[in-house]
Amino acid sequence: MTIRRSLLTVVAAVGAVLVPLSPAAAEPLESTPIYSYADAVRETVWVDTGLTSPQGARVRVAADIIRPREAQTAGVKVPVIMDASPYYTSLGRGNEGQRKTYDSAGRPIQFPLFYDNYFVPRGYAVVLVDLSGTARSNGCVDVGGRSEVASGKAVVDWLNGRATGYTSATGSTQASATWSSGAVGMIGKSWDGTIANGVAATGVDGLKTVVPIGAISSWYDYYRAHGATLTMGTPSALVSRVENSAAANNCATVKSTLDSGSPSSGDMTTMWRERDYVPNAANVKASVFVVHGVNDLNVKSINFGQWWNALPATVERKLWLTQAGHVDPFDFRRSVWVDTLHRWFDHYLMGIDNGIQNDPRSTVEHQPDVWKDDVSWPVVTTPKHLYAHASSTAGVGTLNSAPPPPTEIPVWARFTDNRSSEYTWITNPTSTSSARLIYSSPALTADNRISGTPRITVTATSSAGAARLTAVLVDLGPSTIRNYRASGEGITTLSTRSCWGESGTGDSACFLDTATNKTSTSANIISRGWADLGHYASLDSRKTLSPNTPYKITFNLASTDQVIPAGHKLALVIGSTDSSYIGSAGSYPKIAVDLTKTVLQIPMTGSF
Template sequence: MRINQFAQKNETLDTVKKELSELGFLTNETSDTIDGKKLFREFLEKSFPQFQNKSSIEDYFTRMLASTEETLADFFAGDANLSEEVFYCVALQLLEFYEDNFLTVKDFLKAAKDSGVSVIDGDFTKSETVLTAWYQLLTTHNTKGLTFLDELASRGFLAGKNLPQPYFFNGKSQAVFDMTGVIREVVYVESSLDSDEDGVRDLLKVEIIRPKESDISPVPVLFTASPYDQGINHLTGDTKMHEVNVPLTRKTPQKVSYEEIAFGKVPVELPAEREVLGTAEKATETFFEEKVYSLNDYLLARGFASVYAAGIGTKDSDGIQTCGSVEQTESMKNIVEWLAGNRRAFTNRVDQIEIAATWSNGKVAMTGRSYLGTLATAVATTGVQGLETIISEAAISNWYQYYRDNGLVVAPGGFPGEDCDVLAEETFSRSMQAGDYLKMKNFFDEKQLAMARAQDRITGNYNTFWDERNYLPHVKNIKCDVLLVHGLNDWNVKPRQVYQLWNALEKAHVAKKIILHQGQHIYINGMPSFDFHDVVNLWLSEKLYDCQNQATEILPPVIFEDNLEVEKWQGLDNWENEHKKNWYLGADQLQTAPLAPAKVTFKDHLPAKVFEKYAKNNQLWATELLEAASPMTENRFLVQSATLTEDLFLSGAPELSLKVSSSENIGLLSVQLVDYGEKKRLGVTPAMLSSKGLHLGYQWRSDALREFQLAEKTPFKMITKGHLNLQNRHNAYQVDDLKANEMVEISLQLQPTIYKVPKGHKLGLVVYATDFGMTVRGNQEIVYTLDLDQAQLKLPLQK
């Protein structure tokens, strides 16, 4: 196994001594000028909090190695000096490397370096070297996804020590908070909305879990906005899914400017605020089981309160679900305002007893994946006071590009037929309380019908409805720092969502970082190979606790997971770059020099049995589309490069330019960039290593350990894809004319990626029409012709 650490700080010797003294490793009885071997032993003796007497520790030394020839106990009993080799032999055991074959290790220094362990060079007979090496070891990750100090803390090392709260070591807040008495409470924030139009401002249920120490000293807040938190109407949502086996239809050509469809918020006169009938210092409602995000649990033990809210239209709150609207954003913004001391809340829904967040220090971060991260992004674009940073994972930045793309109705991967109205139905958990639903059903149904019309599944055009749900024009308003996380194989919330946000943040002038992994729509906490917990801890310790740890300077702008090697993460200065290279398309060739002009054709229609097979099994279609010989041979244009003589390092959004005609006055184009070559590739879902292997704190919760692993060998892998309605060649709101058999020029930007095509493989390009996993599936009798004269594939490359 190899670990990759980006949040490990190099400290001065003075800081090392200070922080080791605070932890009790250096005491009045332990001089930092004694022999390195003796100092090492004293450090080790303090590193087994599970043992209550020294004889147990001495016994444990007999079961550890100093070398393949000697136990640690025999080494300490002998005359040999401490060496670098012995130190890292012991260090690897403490970090739990090579447990199953430790005696086979020939070179412990090399093994440590190969495992990603930071190795300190120097004279280990001297205390200064041992001090620095031990400090570095405490901040090094073990095979269980924790730093060695985190592991010690989970075994009680920090319990009972007279440490400040919070306590920072190596720039990160440590697990010194008592999790045996956490406080769970519920409040109701009064919003600046009346989304159910009942003449009363919407109340929003907020669930809080915080360390009991926050009653004495306020703590910062991690706020996770999740419309799923109070329940999901899965069955109702399934019945509302839209039919996707429908034909592509012609749209009336129209020249529309953006100004004509731009969203403008209409002022609404709000009901008066509730009368306050009293105040309270303590909440009067509690809860017993929160829909937890384990990253929040990890940070809770380190002095960050966790707050969860589902927002308007959810169980125990008021309002209706509106799926990405300005009202939904406002509801979550209102909760941030209360946490920052700028809005009021009540102890319950009826008594009108006001309660303040006196336990909050006024600094808030928003966290979460998918819809949760989406709302974090949305709230950030309001510039709300108190929101210091967001950690936005797999988030939507433009809802149009989630349910539409370039004039097409395009499904999020894995959810054909879903749309905004379906998602609103699924998350309208007010319907789970029958009495409440009775009052709201007719009003909500009317709003749902209006949403179905406004989202427009007929044309697929960008319109005012979608402009309201596009956060990108408002990124310039962001005032908080931003940490983004996204999967390069996420075909639910596709990579373009984070790519466009990343680029737009240049105008916001805030600190920004991005982490790109090779997975799909997943969380990445709990991976031993990558110090994600430490990255987040370092980031939040700076942003919410004002710890001067230089997180913004230490973390590289881009951290990405290599697709060619297991457990390899690297840093980059930027995702997109200016180095682009043109590849040219021929009738049977893809190369870097212009090719002879040629025209090729493919059809969209499939035999009924083949169509039905693919409609039921999208994965089979995805595989056979790329195979050399398959039922899809006549329904696509596939071209490959010669065998690559060196790795091709893609970084950014590829772009295809060519001329195309349709045999009808309608048409759509889909494109895939493909890596062809037999190889075991990383799976897009991490494999389970241990269901409870990651300890989040002392006498606290645990999380699963997972890791990306190599899957079975495959002959190819899709790198990225793109889609286009030929009547939306210029933009998604203007409808262009399209005449049958008339050549038109198109330029299609594919989803961005970071991907290395290894030498010995071939780069492939596949052009087709219907995408069974994403587009409508009309199975229409359409023939497409591609004019390859000057057809170019522009690839963004890292040098």
């Protein structure tokens, strides 16, 4: 962990006010551990969300709070780091699956993750919120819907004096956040970070920053891919993994709404639109620090790409992209992460002018543990249109920027859906396969960076009334990458521990260390996308296909940032049902692709 020379002194007797040692100090200021973690106030407040349960009761969510006692004694108001989650008493949080614990009186003891251990001594409060229908909150789990977004927003409002909190789940004794400065930062991985996105999209006052890690921006894009059904289960099945017993007994209507709103047709519905935060990204006023894995095959990286691109230009932002999968930066770049997050919160929650807003906007891992900073993201690229060209080998050809010759005669390439996997398709890239098409560029003469969101337009026919399409981009050449397909998704958990902050009885600041898990490959998939051909016209309604009739469809591939080294080739693979990630359309159609009307749009820095 980076340790800076302290530029702050504390005069506890006059309120623990942070005062710079010298007005002319050239180095950035930082908050320092001046408060007692052992003596911190630990309490729970139940905040009224303004909503009612299916039984007509007001929904209150439990907010477990830990904050410096000395600050309250001295009348110093403190900012809040908040993580709103459904997982605190079910799956747990972090690499070690930590759960909240309480003493016999119900007072919170263990606050999962390191935020409390590290930041409370530095003058922050940490607030961990149980989303509606989970743990000690009432109401229903609605999978990113109105109730869960209200769970987070209501607590931000309460911290700013605009909502009502209570000392118990059902009592009438009110609790006020008189100790709060009103500045709130929401953070969290996966579902937690998703709620941070949703709350930010409401434009709520007082939310100064959000740090979504591997977070969803549209729940449709978690469960669907342009009409294709991703193998992620169903929203109602996810509910059953986190809901408390009261919600399990009382929220059948909510689960029924989730089921009816997520039809297997892949249609975009009102239910999905309610859970799409991207259209409301224009409301975001908070700064945004996004962390995502380009190989995250749980929360697909399209989620960060579309969120980032939709944010207003006025929003100050930062981005970390890792080669790992669905992994917290605490476990793939720990010391740098803690230091960067410390500076980020100091600036946006405490107002310390430490210059982090002027740091490089994006930091990307192109090789294991090798990071590159850039002033923006995506980096400035030249949009390329690449075309597939047939060769004498069936289903195998070349990929280049030369458009097909103007002709009215289609050039058909054919394959059959056999529900195999993209990992099978990329083997033997020079050989014919009945299950896919593959087109490869010449060997690159220089490194070529892909930065952004590729998109493909395919014109295809199907022998059946429904069909899936998959497009995969592959780096062909020897590479060493993070082993994101292994159980740790690019990391290995060690037996040693390192400590980040202060420990207390029942809440240790020491966490298992991790190391990078690497593997070698000769064909690395760098982006993929899926679609249901029946959604060629719109996501709103799936059309039945007329056999052997051409349909034109355009869909996005995963947002990414990758370098294709000199000497390697870039390949485009087109298949049907990618059994690793999507369900089939219900049959095994024969598919024909018209190469003259198929084009890959890709953001690249170089050429070939």
